[in-house]
Amino acid sequence: xKKKLLTIxxxxxxxxxxxxxxxxxKIWRGEFPYTRVGRRIFVDEDSLDRYLALLEETSAEEAAxxxxxxxx
Numbered sequence: 001x002k003k004k005l006l007t008i009x010x011x012x013x014x015x016x017x018x019x020x021x022x023x024x025x026k027i028w029r030g031e032f033p034y035t036r037v038g039r040r041i042f043v044d045e046d047s048l049d050r051y052l053a054l055l056e057e058t059s060a061e062e063a064a065x066x067x068x069x070x071x072x
Contacts, residue, residue: 005035005042
């Protein structure tokens with residue numbers, strides 16, 4: 001099955017509570033799941049959905065730690 005990759009703009013509002021700038025900042029801080037294709041940055045739709053589900057249950061810091069655990 002092929003992954004669906006979203007641009008940062010597509011992953012931002014209204015799909016998530018974050019602006020495109022906020023998503024970029026989270027990516028650079030290592031708090032947000034992403035995929036790099038060449039020089040471009042994409043967000044995997046499944047990873048984004050898991051991240052948002054974790055945010056509903058926990059604080060942002062706890063969610064970021066859980067995402068890192070699952071990525072390892």
